[in-house]
Amino acid sequence: MAQRTIEIVVGLFMVAGLAALLVLALQVSGLSPKAAESTYTLYANFNDTGGLTPRGKISMAGVTVGTIESISLDKETFQARVKMSIQSEVDNIPADSSAVIRTSGLLGEQYIDISIGGDMESLQEGDTFYSTQSAMNLERLISNFASGK
Amino acid sequence: MLDRIASLGRLGLDIVASLGRSGRFLGGVLAGVPRPVSGFPLLVKQIYAVGVLSLAIVVVSGLFIGMVLGLQGYTILSDYGSESAIGQMIALTLVRELGPVVTALLFAGRAGSALTAEIGLMKATEQLSSMEMMGVDPLRRVIAPRLWAGFIAMPILAVIFSVVGIWGGMLVGVEWLGVFEGSFWGNMQSSVDFLDDVMNGVIKSVVFGFVCAWIAVFQGYDCVPTSAGISSATTKTVVYSSLAVLGLDFVLTAVMFGDF
Numbered sequence: 001m002a003q004r005t006i007e008i009v010v011g012l013f014m015v016a017g018l019a020a021l022l023v024l025a026l027q028v029s030g031l032s033p034k035a036a037e038s039t040y041t042l043y044a045n046f047n048d049t050g051g052l053t054p055r056g057k058i059s060m061a062g063v064t065v066g067t068i069e070s071i072s073l074d075k076e077t078f079q080a081r082v083k084m085s086i087q088s089e090v091d092n093i094p095a096d097s098s099a100v101i102r103t104s105g106l107l108g109e110q111y112i113d114i115s116i117g118g119d120m121e122s123l124q125e126g127d128t129f130y131s132t133q134s135a136m137n138l139e140r141l142i143s144n145f146a147s148g149k
Numbered sequence: 150m151l152d153r154i155a156s157l158g159r160l161g162l163d164i165v166a167s168l169g170r171s172g173r174f175l176g177g178v179l180a181g182v183p184r185p186v187s188g189f190p191l192l193v194k195q196i197y198a199v200g201v202l203s204l205a206i207v208v209v210s211g212l213f214i215g216m217v218l219g220l221q222g223y224t225i226l227s228d229y230g231s232e233s234a235i236g237q238m239i240a241l242t243l244v245r246e247l248g249p250v251v252t253a254l255l256f257a258g259r260a261g262s263a264l265t266a267e268i269g270l271m272k273a274t275e276q277l278s279s280m281e282m283m284g285v286d287p288l289r290r291v292i293a294p295r296l297w298a299g300f301i302a303m304p305i306l307a308v309i310f311s312v313v314g315i316w317g318g319m320l321v322g323v324e325w326l327g328v329f330e331g332s333f334w335g336n337m338q339s340s341v342d343f344l345d346d347v348m349n350g351v352i353k354s355v356v357f358g359f360v361c362a363w364i365a366v367f368q369g370y371d372c373v374p375t376s377a378g379i380s381s382a383t384t385k386t387v388v389y390s391s392l393a394v395l396g397l398d399f400v401l402t403a404v405m406f407g408d409f
Binding site: 003006007009010013014016017020021023024025027028029030055057109 | 190193194196197200201204240244302304305306308309311312315334337338339341342343346347351
C-alpha cells in the first residue's frame with residue numbers, strides 16, 4: 001500500500017482514538033466542558049451523616065444546586081460538619097431553611113436536600129444551616145420500634 | 150542429585166541473564182528514539198500494522214463483551230429491582246478493568262506474536278546482521294519503531310474498546326431489555342469520574358502497551374535463529390505478555406483503587 005494511504009489510515013485511527021476518549025469524557029463520565037462555576041460555601045452540622053460522601057450532590061426540590069466539598073468531625077460538639085459549595089446563582093436560600101440527608105431510592109446514594117424555609121433573609125457565604133435532619137438509620141429505627149419508644 | 154541442582158542453578162542464571170539482556174536491550178532501544186523526520190514513515194507503518202489492523206478484533210470483542218455485560222448485569226440487578234444501575238456497572242467494569250486488560254491480551258495475541266515472528270525471521274535470515282554490516286543500527290531502524298508503535302497504539306485501542314463495549318451494553322440494556330435510557334446514562338455519569346476512572350484506565354493501557362511491545366520485540370530479537378526457536382519465541386511472547394498484563398493489572402489496581 002502506498003505510504004500516503006497508510007499515513008491517512010493511521011491519522012484516522014488516531015482521530016478515532018481521540019474521539020473515543022472524548023466520548024468517555026463527555027458521555028460516560030459526564031464531564032462538562034464549561035469552566036468551573038462560581039460557588040459559595042455553606043456549612044451544616046449533623047448528628048449522623050450516615051453514608052454521605054464528598055462529591056455527593058445537594059438538591060433543592062430535586063434539582064441539583066451544589067456538591068458536598070468535605071465532611072469533618074467538629075471536636076467541640078462531636079457532630080459532623082459538612083462543607084457544601086452551592087452555585088452562586090442560587091443566592092436566595094431563606095435563612096431558616098433546613099438541610100436533610102435523604103437516600104435516592106431504597107439502596108441508592110445519599111444526598112443533602114434543602115427544604116425551604118420562609119425567612120426573608122437568605123444564607124450568605126460561610127453561614128451554617130440552623131436546623132438539620134440526620135440520615136435515617138434503619139438499625140436505630142428498628143431498635144426504637146422493638147423497645148417500644 | 151548434583152546434576153539436578155546444577156540444572157536448577159543453570160535455569161536461575163539463564164533467567165537472570167535474560168532479564169539483564171532485556172534490560173540492556175530496552176536501554177538501547179529507548180536511546181534510539183526514531184528520528185523525527187526520517188524515522189516517521191517507519192513509525193507510521195508500524196502503527197498501521199500494530200494498531201489499525203488490530204482494530205477489527207478489538208471492536209468485535211468489545212461489542213460482544215459489552216453486550217454480555219449488559220445481559221448478565223440485567224439478570225443480576227433485576228433481582229434487586231435496580232436494573233437502571235446497569236449503565237454504571239457496564240461503564241465502570243469496562244473503563245477500569247476490561248478495556249485495558251482484554252485489549253492488552255488481544256494485542257499480545259494479535260500484534261505481539263506477529264512482531265516476534267517478524268523480527269525472529271529477520272534474525273534467522275540474517276537481515277539484522279547485514280544491516281549492522283551496512284552501518285545501520287537495527288535497534289533504531291527495526292526495533293524502536295515497533296516498540297513505539299505498540300506504546301502509541303495500545304491506549305487508543307483500549308479507549309475504542311471501552312466505547313464500543315459501552316455502546317454494546319446500551320444496545321442490549323436499553324434497546325432490547327428496555328432499561329430507561331435517561332437513567333442508564335444518568336447513573337453512569339454520576340458514578341464514573343473522568344480522572345479517577347477513565348484516566349486511570351488509560352494509564353493502565355499505556356503501561357500494558359509498553360510491556361507487551363517490549364516483550365514481543367525482545368523475544369524476537371533474542372530468539373534462537375531457527376524455525377523451532379522462532380516458534381518457541383512466539384509462544385513465549387503470548388504467554389509472558391498475558392502473565393505480565395494480569396500481574397501488573399493487580400498491582401496497578403491495588404495502587405489506584407485500593408484504600409491504603
